[in-house]
Amino acid sequence: MPRVVVDVMLKPEILDPQGQAVANALPRLGVSDVASVRIGRRIEIEFQGEPDLDRAREIADKLLANPVIEDFTVRLVEADETADARS
Amino acid sequence: MTARVGVVTFPGSLDDGDAARAVRIAGAEPVRLWHGDPDLHGVDAVVLPGGFSYGDYLRCGAIARFAPVMETIVDAAQGGLPVLGICNGFQILCEAHLLPGALTRNQHLHFRNRDQVLRIESAGTAWTNTFQPGQEVLVPVKNGEGCYVADTATLDQLEAEGRVVARYVGGNPNGSLRDIAAITNSAGNVVGIMPHPEHAVEALTGPSLDGLGFFTSVLKHLVGTPA
Numbered sequence: 001m002p003r004v005v006v007d008v009m010l011k012p013e014i015l016d017p018q019g020q021a022v023a024n025a026l027p028r029l030g031v032s033d034v035a036s037v038r039i040g041r042r043i044e045i046e047f048q049g050e051p052d053l054d055r056a057r058e059i060a061d062k063l064l065a066n067p068v069i070e071d072f073t074v075r076l077v078e079a080d081e082t083a084d085a086r087s
Numbered sequence: 088m089t090a091r092v093g094v095v096t097f098p099g100s101l102d103d104g105d106a107a108r109a110v111r112i113a114g115a116e117p118v119r120l121w122h123g124d125p126d127l128h129g130v131d132a133v134v135l136p137g138g139f140s141y142g143d144y145l146r147c148g149a150i151a152r153f154a155p156v157m158e159t160i161v162d163a164a165q166g167g168l169p170v171l172g173i174c175n176g177f178q179i180l181c182e183a184h185l186l187p188g189a190l191t192r193n194q195h196l197h198f199r200n201r202d203q204v205l206r207i208e209s210a211g212t213a214w215t216n217t218f219q220p221g222q223e224v225l226v227p228v229k230n231g232e233g234c235y236v237a238d239t240a241t242l243d244q245l246e247a248e249g250r251v252v253a254r255y256v257g258g259n260p261n262g263s264l265r266d267i268a269a270i271t272n273s274a275g276n277v278v279g280i281m282p283h284p285e286h287a288v289e290a291l292t293g294p295s296l297d298g299l300g301f302f303t304s305v306l307k308h309l310v311g312t313p314a
Contacts, residue, residue: 017192018196063145063153064145066189068181068187068188068189068237069236
């Protein structure tokens with residue numbers, strides 16, 4: 001059964017101190033060509049029946065993301081693709 | 088008649104005991120409210136205390152907003168019930184859209200815990216009417232996600248309408264825009280504050296007694312409000 005994946009990211013104009021901290025650590029790995037790092041959240045939703053993108057959008061808008069500071073995208077992902085993403 | 092002030096306990100609330108104690112020291116009767124019970128038990132005002140409701144999962148206050156007690160509080164607040172959200176309570180009020188903006192991770196990523204000077208900017212709210220505008224008070228601040236953000240239009244509107252209730256003085260502990268420590272809704276009955284007035288009500292445990300003014304204010308407000 002496909003899953004709905006919701007990606008939540010801080011809006012570009014909102015400072016992401018966590019991302020900055022990661023970016024600042026990269027030179028210690030010898031990585032010096034990264035301009036910026038932004039950190040978000042990925043949420044996978046499995047419906048009991050057919051995946052419902054509209055319903056997922058409503059869930060994202062009301063609970064998963066705070067539209068004051070965050071943007072979100074909603075998409076369908078096949079189950080095996082989800083497994084791939086984890087490996 | 089003694090005013091009855093409700094203090095909500097969510098799973099993960101920490102400062103509900105201190106908030107109830109502050110209510111009692113101010114001269115009111117604290118009434119403990121439970122997150123799962125939508126009944127406000129006839130209280131005259133409500134305090135949403137500090138802590139980490141629902142473990143701060145997802146975002147601070149995001150899940151608490153959907154607690155049964157919050158549905159009743161949102162309706163009652165829109166009808167004029169005085170509500171004070173402290174720290175996590177402020178985060179919950181923003182998530183519940185009773186106050187604009189949001190509270191995000193401290194800019195420097197460190198948890199800040201210190202005594203903090205605030206300047207009271209608005210003495211026109213239900214929770215600050217015993218202060219003088221411009222008065223400085225000393226209360227503890229302790230937060231990891233206390234950085235207040237909102238878009239410029241919202242910030243300008245808050246300033247123009249006198250809805251910035253308090254600002255940090257002598258150093259901004261979290262990067263809050265325009266040094267904002269507390270704001271109110273347009274009616275002045277709902278106030279969110281990041282620092283902790285309930286920890287500054289007794290000489291034994293607090294840096295001052297300045298926090299008591301927030302709780303005596305709501306009693307004064309209630310006396311002036313026809314039942």
